[in-house]
Amino acid sequence: MPEKNKEKQMQQDKYIIYGSEYSPFSVKVRSYLRYKNIDHEWRPRTQDNFDEFQALAKLPLIPLVQCPDGTVLQDSTPIIEKLEERHPDKPIIPDSxxxxxxxxxxxxxxxxxxxxxxxxxxxxxxxxxxxxxxxxxxxxxxxxxxxxxxxxxxxxxxxxxxxxxxxxxxxxxxxxxxxxxxxxxxxxxxxxxxxxxxxxxxxxxxxxxxxxxxxxxxxxxxxxxxxxxxxxxxxxxxxxxxxxxxxxxxxxxxxxxxxxxxxxxxxxxxxxxxxxxxxxxxxxxxxxxxxxxxxxxxxxxxxxxxxxxxxxxxxxxxxxxxxxxxxxxxxxxxxxxxxxxxxx
Ligand SMILES: N[C@@H](CCC(=O)N[C@@H](CS)C(=O)NCC(=O)O)C(=O)O
Missing domain, CATH: 1.20.1050.10 (Glutathione S-transferase Yfyf (Class Pi); Chain A, domain 2)
Structure with missing residues (x-):
């Protein structure tokens, strides 16, 4: 497989999170992904990828998570709740x-x-x-x-x-x-x-x-x-x-x-x-x-x-x-x- 396609293929295997170090809600979701050991790429939203971000975004807000199946999630609380259903190991919602x-x-x-x-x-x-x-x-x-x-x-x-x-x-x-x-x-x-x-x-x-x-x-x-x-x-x-x-x-x-x-x-x-x-x-x-x-x-x-x-x-x-x-x-x-x- 040519190097470029291999790279694309790998990207599709993991979550991509568009965010910013200055966006608390983005950092919140990134910490969650790290804690859960969910394979992801942190993609700072920059001038260079702004069009790519806009093509995915329903709301002009970060964080935006693109799932491996292409689904796009926005809004940190529903993002975490959705991922929590898909990745139940190490739950962050108390049992009681x-x-x-x-x-x-x-x-x-x-x-x-x-x-x-x-x-x-x-x-x-x-x-x-x-x-x-x-x-x-x-x-x-x-x-x-x-x-x-x-x-x-x-x-x-x-x-x-x-x-x-x-x-x-x-x-x-x-x-x-x-x-x-x-x-x-x-x-x-x-x-x-x-x-x-x-x-x-x-x-x-x-x-x-x-x-x-x-x-x-x-x-x-x-x-x-x-x-x-x-x-x-x-x-x-x-x-x-x-x-x-x-x-x-x-x-x-x-x-x-x-x-x-x-x-x-x-x-x-x-x-x-x-x-x-x-x-x-x-x-x-x-x-x-x-x-x-x-x-x-x-x-x-x-x-x-x-x-x-x-x-x-x-x-x-x-x-x-x-x-x-x-x-x-x-x-x-x-x-x-x-x-x-x-x-x-
Ligand atoms: N309720 C949303 C709030 C997200 C939000 O307010 N994001 C801010 C940054 S922390 C934002 O994207 N502002 C507009 C911008 O940076 O372009 C969430 O929990 O994700």
């Missing part, structure tokens, strides 16, 4: 229904709220805008001459800064978003003391969702500086870039003393009231909504995707046959009323 739900709820919080501080710090201050746009341009145009790369960095910075409002980053919301990251780091640092992964000895969906947003924070000068005070989190991020199982998961009773404060602070007091208000605003066809979170007024334009994914999370709860243990945990963390409420 209550911990499976907690893991999904933490992932949902990370995708929808945890992304806010990452994105806000990325594009708020000059120093971070300059560093990240340069890093992005280096990734997108690795073969361009320096002058063209600088031009691209300037264009990216100009394009991305106005997108801050998409995640609700504004003068009014800035303090709450920044405080939310610092509180999350303090609580997670304690939880990861002497613990390899969020739910115990191996990674679950919660780790993949949480770590990638915080990995993004290590690429930005302001958040990198903040994160140097959290060595357990930095070690865990390093582990999560190429995770290996180290042991069994722990039951809620063993996790509770440090995981419950994290869930209350981040899921109960931020993600759930915000996502619920977001869904209600969409239902009422409002163009903007406000909600009080941790005593601060937070205003944002509603996001359809967040309403759909909150609905999907609630569906996971509603479909559970045995949920008395989970109900008890959700009562203890004060999340239950939000999970059972009609919102859509």
């Amino acid at each position: 229904p209550e911990m499976a739900f907690i893991s999904s709820m933490l992932e949902e919080y990370a995708d929808e709220w945890g992304n806010k501080p990452m994105f806000h710090y990325r594009w708020w201050r000059d120093e971070d805008q300059i560093a990240v746009s340069k890093g992005l341009a280096d990734n997108i145009a690795p073969n361009a001459v320096e002058e063209d790369r600088q031009k691209l960095a300037d264009q990216l910075r100009k394009r991305m800064v106005p997108r801050l409002s998409f995640v609700g980053s504004s003068e009014q919301n800035k303090d709450l978003i920044e405080r939310s990251l610092k509180e999350a780091l303090l609580l997670l640092e304690k939880h990861l003391d002497g613990r390899a992964f969020v739910l115990g000895g191996h990674p679950t969906l919660a780790d993949f969702g949480l770590f990638c947003q915080l990995y993004g924070c290590t690429q930005q000068p302001t958040t990198l500086e903040i994160m140097t005070a959290f060595p357990n989190i930095l070690d865990w991020i390093n582990r999560m870039l190429d995770p290996k199982a180290e042991g069994e998961l722990e039951p809620w009773e063993r996790l509770q003393s440090t995981l419950q404060p994290f869930i209350v602070s981040q899921v109960r007091e931020l993600y759930l009231p915000w996502a619920t208000a977001n869904a209600q605003a969409l239902k009422a066809e409002e163009h903007s909504f406000s909600v009080t979170l941790k005593g601060s007024r937070f205003t944002q334009d509603p996001m359809k995707y967040t309403a759909r994914s909150l609905h999907a999370l609630k569906g996971k709860f509603a479909r559970l046959e045995q949920r008395s243990r989970l109900e008890q945990i959700l009562l203890e963390t004060d999340c239950l009323a939000f999970i059972v409420a009609e919102s859509w």
Whole structure:
């Protein structure tokens, strides 16, 4: 077989993931593929392969996974859930229904709220805008001459800064978003003391969702500086870039003393009231909504995707046959009323 065809043939035997080192959701799926030992090629989306990417993409978003049979998958949560069905070894969804739900709820919080501080710090201050746009341009145009790369960095910075409002980053919301990251780091640092992964000895969906947003924070000068005070989190991020199982998961009773404060602070007091208000605003066809979170007024334009994914999370709860243990945990963390409420 000619060398070129052999190469093509080999490519068809594995998954191809189009992504970027600067895209938390792409890094999340790449870590998952690495953990599962699923044969794959990480293909950074660059100027050179942009047409190839566009021909495959239904949405203009990364990550995009092309399966060996040619099927294209997008959106990190369904990508992982689909691959989990096809590759059941080393499951990342806990066996126990209550911990499976907690893991999904933490992932949902990370995708929808945890992304806010990452994105806000990325594009708020000059120093971070300059560093990240340069890093992005280096990734997108690795073969361009320096002058063209600088031009691209300037264009990216100009394009991305106005997108801050998409995640609700504004003068009014800035303090709450920044405080939310610092509180999350303090609580997670304690939880990861002497613990390899969020739910115990191996990674679950919660780790993949949480770590990638915080990995993004290590690429930005302001958040990198903040994160140097959290060595357990930095070690865990390093582990999560190429995770290996180290042991069994722990039951809620063993996790509770440090995981419950994290869930209350981040899921109960931020993600759930915000996502619920977001869904209600969409239902009422409002163009903007406000909600009080941790005593601060937070205003944002509603996001359809967040309403759909909150609905999907609630569906996971509603479909559970045995949920008395989970109900008890959700009562203890004060999340239950939000999970059972009609919102859509
Ligand atoms: N819900 C999606 C979100 C994906 C997403 O927002 N991707 C960003 C990068 S992290 C993106 O592609 N933005 C547009 C671009 O980079 O062209 C997922 O989980 O995959």
